[in-house]
Every structure is written in structure tokens, then in C-alpha cells.
Amino acid sequence: MSKFLTGQTKILIRLMRCEMGTILSMDIAELVKENSLTLDAALDFMMKANFYPPLPSQFKPVFKKAIELAADGDFDANVELPLGITYKDKGSAPVWSIIDGFHLEYLVDAIAGDGCTDD
Numbered sequence: 001m002s003k004f005l006t007g008q009t010k011i012l013i014r015l016m017r018c019e020m021g022t023i024l025s026m027d028i029a030e031l032v033k034e035n036s037l038t039l040d041a042a043l044d045f046m047m048k049a050n051f052y053p054p055l056p057s058q059f060k061p062v063f064k065k066a067i068e069l070a071a072d073g074d075f076d077a078n079v080e081l082p083l084g085i086t087y088k089d090k091g092s093a094p095v096w097s098i099i100d101g102f103h104l105e106y107l108v109d110a111i112a113g114d115g116c117t118d119d
Helices: 002-017 022-033 039-049 057-071 095-101 105-114
Strands: 078-080 092-094
Touching (some): 022 039, 057 078, 057 095, 078 095, 092 095
């Protein structure tokens, strides 16, 4: 019985410590890190399942570029946004803002840690 309570407690602590979307991001990043899921597939899944309404496919190249730049440590670089999307009245956004705003930090860690790419 204590084994069950320990597992249940771990789940509750994890839910309390993580904001919405973060747990899914962590799990997906782990699959990328293990090479069980490609970065492209991870982004496709996250854009559909981690956001409501789901994000359009035009965001995928933005996310990939931001992840690549962040994995190289270039958090202040700007990435062009899809046509019609603005960030503070500009057509581009800093990498750090994209990574933070869309729960991509765990994918950055997965890519930077293992050197995974989708060439």
C-alpha cells in the first residue's frame, strides 16, 4: 500500500510543480533524447496536443530554428515568425521568448544533450 501512495504522491508533486503543458513537453523530449521520436514528429504532436486551439503547421519551422539556436546557446537571436504573426509589433521574436512561451526548453535540452537532429 505504501508503494501506491509513494507513486501517487510523486504524481501529485509533479503536477503541482509543473504548469500546464510542461509535463507533456518533458515526456516528449525524453522520447526525442532516446531517439524514439524525431524532432519533427515531436513538434507535430506538441502543436496539436499541447495547445488549444492547436497551433498551425507554419509554426514548426519557427520552433525548429529556435530550438537549434538555443541548443547552440544563441538565445538572443531573432527568428522570423509566420506571415501575419507578430511579437511586440515585429515579424520576428527572440529565441528565448519562443522557447519559454511554447514549452520548448525540454526539447532544447534533449537536442543539445545528445546532438539529435532531423536532417
